Amino acid sequence: MKNSLSGPLVIWTSLALLGSTMGNGGPVENKGAAVTKSWTMPRGGNALQGRVADAVPRKPKVKWDVVLDGPVIGDAAIADGTVYIGTVMGTFYAINFETGKARWKFETEDTIDAPPTVGLGRVFIGSSDRFFYCLDQKTGKELWKYEGADKFVGGGLLVRSPDNKENWIVVNGYDGICRALRTKDGSEAWTYETAAQINGTPALVNGKTVVLGGCDALVHVIDVTNGKAVNEVQVDAEIIGTVATMGSMVYSANYGNQLVAVDIEKKKPKWTYEDKDFGFYAAPALNNELIFIGSRDKHLHAVNRESGKRAWRFKTGSRIDGGAIVFRDAVVFGSGDGRLYALKPSDGSEIWRLDLGEGISSDLAFANGCVVVGGADGSLFCIEGQ
Secondary structure (H helix, E strand, O other), X not given: OOEEOOOOOOOOOOOOOOOOOEEOOEEOOOOOOOOOOOEOOHHHOOOOOOEOOOOOOOOOEEEEEEEOOOOOOOOOEEXXXXXXXXXXXXEEEEEEOOOOOEEEEEEOOOOOOOOOEEEOOEEEEEOOOOEEEEEEOOOOOEEEEEEOOOOOOOOEEEEEOOOOOOEEEEEEOOOOEEEEEEOXXXXXXXXXXXXXXXXXXXXXXXXXXXXXXXXXXXEEEEEOOOOOEEEEEEOOOOEOOOOEXXXXXXXXXXXXXXXXXXXXXXXXXXXXXXXXXXXXXXXXXXXXXXXXXXXXXXXXXXXXXXXXXXXXXXXXXXXXXXXXXXXXXXXXXXXXXXXXXXXXXXXXXXXEEEEOOOOOOOOOEEEOOEEEEEXXXXXXXXXXXX
């Protein structure tokens, strides 16, 4: 029986923020249990790879599930024993990771499509009400908010200022502007304007450049120190959302039903993978050899990272709009058919499936041996191995 979060809230005392296992170059290899202790950034780290060094949970079961006030679109953040998640009703929740009980909640004025970022004792979340919020991690109290000209649907990227004196959070707006905001008060350190909307979370490449895809059909490469353009690469159609990166390579999906590989130091894409009938709306996930991306053709596609050729694809019962997580030995993703799937990365053979009874369109999050994912009917699931 599902819990409901309509009852009284318990205020929580924070522990020290645990570091993420994800870096710009990918996960730290470690064969022990529970390598990934937190999931503080969208897609698990600033490279946006959706990748962890852990083995996949086996014989999965639902540890807890709780009914929120509306469907979940963005992925959760997990830190200090708490899950942070927003809903389409505009409510942002902090939920006990062990029990599924609410610690606090915060109301915005419109849909929350964006994933949160946690760090520095703060939680950063964008809303369709045109505000980007900074909340106290312990209590959910609003510390500041920044108003854009349109909604915020992507997550934030935490970086240090070039003089090492300030912390900034870099966030894209649907008004077409990428902003570096000072975490202390939300004031602008720099802004970078594109010609159209920006949907996804920005990535950090080689610690020097911010990379994003825009609805102007460009991959934008920006100097993180000052917000100035370094390069831009034209693709065939509007870039839908969050990119994934490895080294100098950036992988993005667009409205032309394409997955495109771009080297940020070049002027033209390296390769284009096409599915002419159906679109890719999911964020790409990476390992060293392959890119994994869900499609509205009901398949998860595995594409060779070097050549852009299909390695395999796996059919589900509905479209796949959420980003996968790549484990050491599996790729795990949700489908609109209400199931989570774990597949062998090398050939797409099925390891397990778990029926949640509710369509999944959000990205997955993972920490401390558990997968956390929101459903289309408003449930939040925490899944553990047996």
